[in-house]
Amino acid sequence: MLKAERHQIILNEVQLHNRVLLGDIAEELNVSIDTVRRDVKELDEQHLLRKVHGGAIALGFNTLTIQGQGVYALVEKRKIAEKAIKLIRPGQVLLISGGTTNVELVRMLPPKLELTCFTPNLAVAVQLLNKPNVETILIGGKLVTDSQIAVGGSAINMLSDIRADLCFLGTNSIHSEAGITEFDWEIVQLKKAMISASKKVVSPSISEKLDSIRKYRICGTEAIDVLITELEPTDSKLSPYSEKNIEIL
């Protein structure tokens, strides 16, 4: 029995019955209760369920999660999110695109921080709802299924009325010469509008996405103010970007 398989089963059980007992699962899966305990602990760390004394329960009401597997490269993304949050000042207006890194960023926002946040992304919006001191404004439009982001004329139109202090632009591909690129035309248009609606553009990208190029271009490196990766800012992989006058964190 693979660990990942157990995780799926446990999650499924929790979804179905809203709660599970560790002992029951252990028996059902024929593993020791310690193993189940560790499984549940991991799932809890990935925000896929909530571990409680004696078992686990499904997450609370406004919790959107990515079902099935947990978030890929969560450790790296948390590191990025932590650096990103340091850029934020109380009272600012933020513009936040989609992507799991941005979701993690929002989740890690200090609860007492007062902000106004605009976002076209469902998962980001749901996370923002959990922050009592954040005013959230949803950017509407046609929803792209897999990225859960609103695109199209009305979204772009709504963005044209905004002047945000900081834009966290979830990035698919970034390259020191080609800039930021995407493979979905609609999303390209949206992100372009997001960039022009912001005073400062921050690109949180796990290093894996560096030096890659997609079909359509969103902007050149000159439009990016800050690049945040999980690496040390002095890492050699980042020097092509710092040479382009991008601030590296």
Add this chain to the structure above:
Amino acid sequence: MLKAERHQIILNEVQLHNRVLLGDIAEELNVSIDTVRRDVKELDEQHLLRKVHGGAIALGFNTLTIQGQGVYALVEKRKIAEKAIKLIRPGQVLLISGGTTNVELVRMLPPKLELTCFTPNLAVAVQLLNKPNVETILIGGKLVTDSQIAVGGSAINMLSDIRADLCFLGTNSIHSEAGITEFDWEIVQLKKAMISASKKVVSPSISEKLDSIRKYRICGTEAIDVLITELEPTDSKLSPYSEKNIEIL
């Protein structure tokens, strides 16, 4: 044995059983376990499966779900949702407000039904994303935390461009004389706009909400075309409404 051939077989196996063990495959294909490991690693990099310790598993659906904690009066709401769905014809344009009944309604939509759905509510939007044949358009605006609904000028503005066939208006309070009422002023404005954007207004309400009045008025009974409760249409509690020429389901 060609590499591509092995890849096919591995993928097939994963599809079929949801998981594979490296050892099993190695034996089956008569290659070393190292080779299989490398194969699986490649397939993982192409996002065709997920490599885990000991083997590989199929990719989960990357869909967002709201992990609903026990929805109050779920049985009744399902009954209402079932009746409501019968009103829908393929290809129609729907306008759906918030509320757990509407979420349940969307969850129960047949997967093959083709629709265009507008909604200002996050939970509804998330559920709609799981429907492959539904085009979802999010109505943006300032999010009201507890109802997870977008309100304000831009939302109302966006609604003014819509002409929906059917509006499912989640209802807080309905009264045969006072009509539909709410306690949140912003939401009242939004729902008014939703009503004028639709040809036909349907109010799905559990019977508990009948005959109650809140602070602000959304519309009179004349604006409501259909009232759906979990009760039999002939129930005496509903007669004040049928007398107002509302269709009862």
Add this chain to the structure above:
DNA sequence: ATTTTAAATGCAATATTTTGCAATATTTTT
């Protein structure tokens, strides 16, 4: 056809992860 080059494979040594157990601590229940 033959050489050159690159890719693929299996092996062995080493590292990492997973798992169950036992001893101890903590929480929950009575």
Add this chain to the structure above:
DNA sequence: AAAAATATTGCAAAATATTGCATTTAAAAT
């Protein structure tokens, strides 16, 4: 407050991964 249930921690055995390297195989170039 005592008893029962559940958690935590450290540990060792087993399973699995990783790495470097030698060998084979396939592809490209001559």
